Amino acid sequence: MNKINPIILKLNEQLDMPQPAKARFILEIALDMKDYIDLCLKKGMEENEALKIAQEKFVPTQQTLQQLNELHFNFYKRWFSRLSQQIQNRWEKIMLIILILVIGFSTFITISSASFFENSSPFLWPVIFLAVFSIIIAFTKLYTLYIKQDHSPRHLNNWLELLLFLTGMILLVGVFGYFYDLYATNTMALFLDTHLSVILVNSNDFNELIKMFNRWDIRSASLLMISMASFSINLFLWFVINSKIIKTEQQELSVFLD
Amino acid sequence: MALPVFETQNLTKNCNESLILAILFKENKHGYQIALDIEENSNGQFKFNHGTLYPILHKLENDKLIKGTWKQEGPKRKRKYYAITSAGKKYIQAELSEWRKFAENFFMIIEEIEK
Numbered sequence: 001m002n003k004i005n006p007i008i009l010k011l012n013e014q015l016d017m018p019q020p021a022k023a024r025f026i027l028e029i030a031l032d033m034k035d036y037i038d039l040c041l042k043k044g045m046e047e048n049e050a051l052k053i054a055q056e057k058f059v060p061t062q063q064t065l066q067q068l069n070e071l072h073f074n075f076y077k078r079w080f081s082r083l084s085q086q087i088q089n090r091w092e093k094i095m096l097i098i099l100i101l102v103i104g105f106s107t108f109i110t111i112s113s114a115s116f117f118e119n120s121s122p123f124l125w126p127v128i129f130l131a132v133f134s135i136i137i138a139f140t141k142l143y144t145l146y147i148k149q150d151h152s153p154r155h156l157n158n159w160l161e162l163l164l165f166l167t168g169m170i171l172l173v174g175v176f177g178y179f180y181d182l183y184a185t186n187t188m189a190l191f192l193d194t195h196l197s198v199i200l201v202n203s204n205d206f207n208e209l210i211k212m213f214n215r216w217d218i219r220s221a222s223l224l225m226i227s228m229a230s231f232s233i234n235l236f237l238w239f240v241i242n243s244k245i246i247k248t249e250q251q252e253l254s255v256f257l258d
Numbered sequence: 259m260a261l262p263v264f265e266t267q268n269l270t271k272n273c274n275e276s277l278i279l280a281i282l283f284k285e286n287k288h289g290y291q292i293a294l295d296i297e298e299n300s301n302g303q304f305k306f307n308h309g310t311l312y313p314i315l316h317k318l319e320n321d322k323l324i325k326g327t328w329k330q331e332g333p334k335r336k337r338k339y340y341a342i343t344s345a346g347k348k349y350i351q352a353e354l355s356e357w358r359k360f361a362e363n364f365f366m367i368i369e370e371i372e373k
Contacts, residue, residue: 024328024338025312025316027336027338028288028289028312028338029289029308029312031288031290031335031337032288032289032290032308033308035290036290036308057307057308057309058308058309059309060309060310060312060313061309061310064309064310064312064313067313067317068312068313068316071313071316071317071320072316
């Protein structure tokens with residue numbers, strides 16, 4: 001197997017696809033190449049000759065390499081892969097953890113106040129449901145990777161895209177809910193403006209009106225806060241899981257090359 | 259999955275896809291075995307360069323016509339085996355009738371020289 005290492009290393013450099021896909025493809029091609037070389041040797045061919053033919057037969061051309069890269073690395077995958085690979089430095093990781101803790105803590109303090117759920121936006125509940133669901137998925141994945149240590153390539157990337165999808169949905173529902181509330185509040189304000197003389201009989205009524213707008217502001221802001229916090233925490237969990245998967249795949253590849 | 263489109267510029271692509279799907283129809287195989295079986299079963303007529311085989315396999319997998327599964331082979335070795343999916347079976351059956359039509363039309367023209 002050591003003889004094919006230079007070919008595999010060169011292929012590793014040429015492939016521009018996510019590490020997990022790359023590791024699996026290299027593993028696949030290397031095992032097939034080894035079988036082919038074994039067959040050639042069995043037929044009485046010399047090792048160097050067998051190696052040369054195997055290289056000609058197995059190493060993809062520039063055109064097929066490009067096809068493979070495009071197949072495995074679309075714009076969305078490329079962007080997220082770069083994002084998770086760039087934050088690998090220890091200090092960057094620490095900064096990221098601190099940032100998430102600050103967001104999580106400040107959100108927790110706000111949520112724990114008694115008035116938070118009293119005037120909640122109807123969009124808050126889907127956001128909470130999505131956040132809880134994605135956290136269950138993330139923790140199940142973390143349990144599988146770190147405690148159960150199931151590193152089988154078949155299951156390694158399971159749930160990862162769903163986690164990203166839920167993260168996106170949280171942000172989408174939150175932002176949509178915020179603008180919906182804003183729209184509803186302002187539509188109501190316009191309605192009241194035309195009927196103000198009927199509604200505002202005394203100064204107490206005016207104060208109530210101001211309070212009503214305050215409550216609307218608070219509920220829209222709290223919805224957006226919960227969405228942003230859940231979004232950040234989910235992205236952080238995705239980053240941790242994805243980094244672990246990349247590391248596992250790299251280990252798998254290096255064990256194989258050894 | 260859309261049904262196969264037979265045009266002269268797609269012939270190589272359709273031919274490669276049909277050969278791979280047909281070879282996988284009865285048994286699950288890994289990449290090297292697929293290429294070897296196609297070569298043997300065609301008496302050496304269809305020789306697959308592995309460099310071109312993998313992009314086709316991965317594309318078929320992306321299109322959900324075949325499914326790749328890593329299986330343990332020996333104590334330390336894992337191997338990726340490909341299996342045809344139900345969508346793949348439907349696709350190859352549609353391709354088969356398209357190939358028949360293609361061959362009929364092709365020979366209808368070519369055999370004119372013998373008449």
